Every structure is written in C-alpha cells, then in structure tokens.
C-alpha cells in the first residue's frame with residue numbers, strides 16, 4: 532500500500548514487537564484489539580460512554596468487532612459507538628507513533 536512503500540523508502544520498518552505491551556509482534560489486529568493496552572482502553576471508553584458492548588476479544592478485524600458491538604448496543608447509543616469505533620483506533624495509533632518516534636512511554640490514562 533501507499534503508506535508501506537512510503538515508509539520503506541524512508542527506511543522506516545514495521546516494528547517487530549508491540550511497543551505498547553512489549554509482549555507480542557506488532558500487527559494491526561494486535562495493536563488495535565488484542566493488545567492488553569488496547570483492551571484496557573476499549574474497556575474504559577465503552578464504560579465511560581455507557582455502551583454495553585463488550586470490548587474487542589478474539590475478532591480478526593475491526594469490522595467483525597463493530598458488527599458484534601452494534602448488535603449489543605441500543606439504537607440510541609449507536610452514534611456514540613460509531614464515533615468511538617473510529618476514535619479509539621486513531622488514538623491508539625497516535626500513542627503508538629509517539630512511542631515509536633518520540634520514545635514516549637505508553638500511558639493509558641493519557642490516551643483516555
């Protein structure tokens with residue numbers, strides 16, 4: 532994809548290990564859904580918004596999770612769920628980049 536080739540040209544590689552938990556290889560599925568850091572973030576945000584859906588668990592894609600979460604969420608809260616579904620991955624990605632490029636330490640409180 533465009534981003535991958537651009538990063539490769541700049542000599543920036545995919546990080547071999549997730550910098551948010553330091554436990555598993557960094558894949559997009561791990562980073563946004565399976566990582567303990569991500570799971571905790573999802574849990575806090577969904578709880579805060581009173582959305583009864585369970586955080587991502589064993590889903591392979593965000594779409595799989597979103598379809599399940601939508602079914603678990605009353606219609607009046609679905610717009611909030613949609614926003615959260617976009618914003619949480621965005622904020623996790625930003626936090627990941629701060630760790631990769633600015634040597635920041637991952638902080639769930641700061642992200643939330």
Ligand SMILES: [Zn+2]
Pocket residue numbers: 549550551552553554555561562565566567568
């Ligand atoms: Zn991780």
